Every structure is written in structure tokens, then in C-alpha cells.
Amino acid sequence: MKRTVISVSTLWIVLALASLALGQPPAQAGGERPGRRQNPARSVTSDAAGPQQPVEQRQQYLRLQQQIEELKAVHKDLIAQLQAVHKLAVKENATETAGQIQTLIDKRQDTFQKTLRQLEDQQLRLQRAGRSQGQRTGNVGQQQSQGKRAPDFELDSFDGRTVKLSNYKNRIVVLEWVNPECPFSRYHYETAHTMADLAKKYKDQEVVWFAVNSTSHTTLEANRDFAQKHKLPYPVLDDRSGLVGKQYGARNTPHMFVIDKTGVIVYEGAIDNAPLGKSEPGAGSVNYVDKALSELLANQKVTTPVTPPYGCTVKYAGQQ
Numbered sequence: 001m002k003r004t005v006i007s008v009s010t011l012w013i014v015l016a017l018a019s020l021a022l023g024q025p026p027a028q029a030g031g032e033r034p035g036r037r038q039n040p041a042r043s044v045t046s047d048a049a050g051p052q053q054p055v056e057q058r059q060q061y062l063r064l065q066q067q068i069e070e071l072k073a074v075h076k077d078l079i080a081q082l083q084a085v086h087k088l089a090v091k092e093n094a095t096e097t098a099g100q101i102q103t104l105i106d107k108r109q110d111t112f113q114k115t116l117r118q119l120e121d122q123q124l125r126l127q128r129a130g131r132s133q134g135q136r137t138g139n140v141g142q143q144q145s146q147g148k149r150a151p152d153f154e155l156d157s158f159d160g161r162t163v164k165l166s167n168y169k170n171r172i173v174v175l176e177w178v179n180p181e182c183p184f185s186r187y188h189y190e191t192a193h194t195m196a197d198l199a200k201k202y203k204d205q206e207v208v209w210f211a212v213n214s215t216s217h218t219t220l221e222a223n224r225d226f227a228q229k230h231k232l233p234y235p236v237l238d239d240r241s242g243l244v245g246k247q248y249g250a251r252n253t254p255h256m257f258v259i260d261k262t263g264v265i266v267y268e269g270a271i272d273n274a275p276l277g278k279s280e281p282g283a284g285s286v287n288y289v290d291k292a293l294s295e296l297l298a299n300q301k302v303t304t305p306v307t308p309p310y311g312c313t314v315k316y317a318g319q320q
Contacts, residue, residue, distance in 0.1 A: 061126050068119050075112045079105065120183075120276065150259040151247040155212070157235035158223035163210060170261050171208050172296055174199070174289060176271075177245065177314060178211040178236065179218070179253040180226040184311035187276050188254060189230050194271060194287070195254075199233050202293055206261075209234040214245035215253075216317040242316040252311035258292045258302070267292040269307030 082105050089098040150173070154164040165173065176195055178185050188194040199209035213223060213236055223236045239245050248257060258267035272279075272287045279285050292302045 064119055064122055064126070068116065071112070071115060071119070075108070078108060082108070148265055149263050150257070150265050151244070153244045153247065155237040155239055155244060157237050158213075158220050159227065159235060161235055163235065163237055165259075168208050169263065171206050172202075172261060172293065173259040174207065174209045174293070175248070175257040175259070176209065176211045177250040177253050177255040178213055179215045179312060179315065180213075180222060181215070181218075182253045182312035184275060185253045188271065189226075192277060193230075196230060196232055198287070198290055198293075201290075202297075203233060205293075205297055207293060207297075211236045212239050212244060212250070213237065214239040214242045214250060215315045216240055216242060217315065242314075245314055245316065250314050252309040253314060254311050255309040255314070256289050258289060258296070260296055266296065266302045267305055268309075270309045270311075273307075275310045 082101055086098055086101040086105065089095075089101060150165065152164070152166045154162065156162050178195075180186065180189075189196070195209075195211070199207075202209075211232070211234060218240060220238075223238070226232075227236055237244075250257075254271050256267070256269060256271050257265055260266045267288065269288060271289055272285065274285050288304055288307055291304060295302050
């Protein structure tokens with residue numbers, strides 16, 4: 001009886017914590033979290049909303065990302081506490097207490113998912129605004145890359161191979177900047193399987209696909225696990241130094257480059273027009289890389305050579 005009372009007492013403590021956590025609504029994109037000061041300099045360089053956006057939109061995107069990270073951390077800690085109490089209640093045969101805790105866990109999970117979707121939707125709206133502005137004004141960096149010879153490079157893959165771009169003359173090469181930690185990259189591997197499926201589609205048509213990870217803090221183990229988990233038909237190249245990423249001007253994950261058989265960049269930008277699977281209202285889904293590859297293989301000119309990329313910023317050293 002004494003141990004059951006302890007479980008119930010613990011339950012009420014966790015209930016109080018959970019009520020506080022569940023009662024925190026997501027702040028709006030333009031809102032400021034009380035008690036936290038933003039770093040304007042970091043806001044300008046570390047967002048994923050797009051380089052053409054006004055500073056205020058970049059700051060809004062960074063605040064949203066911070067809220068998402070804090071939400072996930074609080075949720076993870078709270079669920080761990082609830083599960084520990086649930087385990088104790090089950091062990092003590094406190095059936096009613098265990099049922100209450102499970103109900104609370106389910107409620108928390110539902111609230112977490114709804115709040116996370118709200119924040120991600122706000123991020124997408126900011127990204128779409130940035131992409132629209134980029135399409136209106138053009139992007140100098142993209143204009144400089146597209147239509148020019150692709151810089152040669154030699155990188156080791158995380159599974160021990162060495163890849164030199166110049167060894168793939170007379171082949172079409174796709175470069176995909178990837179970060180397994182980025183939700184935009186994860187979507188294309190865990191939900192849509194965009195990259196692996198597209199690489200397999202063109203594998204026997206003189207098309208070579210390489211993923212490049214320029215995340216400075218990534219590890220060999222993380223990339224090996226990522227490749228094995230998704231059974232990738234192509235290697236992930238180790239660019240933790242960031243030298244190749246900066247040569248190409250890669251800014252986002254994903255950021256795509258298509259290089260033709262003469263070694264010229266004929267497409268640069270987003271993988272598609274639907275970040276996290278959500279295209280703009282009224283617009284059909286377009287995979288720009290698929291479109292560019294099909295045109296190249298038909299000996300046609302790439303009709304959409306440049307688009308604004310979307311996703312997380314590439315985490316070069318000093319840009320965490």
C-alpha cells in the first residue's frame with residue numbers, strides 16, 4: 001500500500017508538470033519568447049528561409065526553429081518521466097494509476113504533434129515567401145554556378161571509397177547536399193524516398209548520384225548508419241571541411257546540382273517545389289531534378305536551370 005501511495009504522489013507531481021507543458025501554446029512567427037534574447041547576427045547567417053529574404057523574416061525563421069528544438073526537448077524529457085512513472089505503476093499493480101498515466105502520455109503525444117505541425121507550417125510559409133522573392137529578383141549565386149564548369153573534387157566516402165569527379169567524364173552527375181539531422185533531408189528519405197528512388201530510376205542511364213555531407217560536426221558512424229538504414233544505392237561523401245560545399249556554393253540541405261556529360265552545371269536548386277511534401281496551393285508537384293535528367297537524356301536543353309533551394313542551412317564550421 002505504501003508503494004502505491006508513492007506512485008500516486010509521483011503521478012500528481014508529473015501531472016502538474018505535464019499540465020504546464022501542455023498549456024504552452026506555440027508563439028507566432030513574429031513573436032518573442034519571454035526571457036530569451038535573440039542574436040541578430042546569428043539570425044542573418046543561420047536560418048533556412050532563404051538568402052533573399054528580409055532580415056526580419058530570417059529572424060522569424062530562426063525563432064521558429066528555436067521553438068521547435070525547445071518543444072522537442074521538453075516533450076522528450078516529459079515523456080521519459082511519464083513512462084518511468086507508468087512502469088512503476090504497472091510494477092505495483094496500480095492499474096487505475098497506470099491507465100491515467102497512459103491517457104496523459106497519449107494526450108501529450110497528440111498535443112506535441114499538433115503544435116509541431118503548426119510551427120512547421122509557419123516555417124513553410126516563410127520559405128515560400130523567400131522562394132517567391134528569389135524567383136522575382138533572381139539569385140546571383142545561382143546565376144554564377146549554373147552554366148559553368150563544375151569544380152573538380154576528390155572526397156572519401158563514409159564507407160571508405162574515394163570519389164574523384166573527373167573520373168566520371170561522359171556521365172551525368174547529380175550532387176545532393178544532405179544532412180541526416182535536417183528534417184527536410186529526412187523527409188526525402190524517411191517519408192517520400194525521393195532521392196534513392198530517383199537515383200535507382202536513372203542508375204542504368206549513364207547517371208551517377210552522390211550525396212555530399214558538409215556538416216562540420218557529423219560523424220562516420222552517423223553517416224554509415226544513415227546509408228545502411230535507407231539502403232542507399234550511392235555513397236555519402238565526407239566534406240566535413242566544407243571546402244567542396246563552398247566551392248559549389250551549397251547553402252541548403254537538400255541543395256541539388258546536375259552536371260552534364262561535358263562537366264557543366266546545367267541545373268542548380270531545389271529537388272522539387274514541395275518542401276516537406278507541401279506544394280503551393282494550385283501548383284502541381286514538380287521534381288526539378290527528374291525533369292532536368294529526362295531532358296538531358298532526350299538531348300534537350302534543361303528548361304528550368306535554376307530554382308531557389310529550400311531546407312536547413314549547410315552547417316559549415318562556425319555556422320552551427
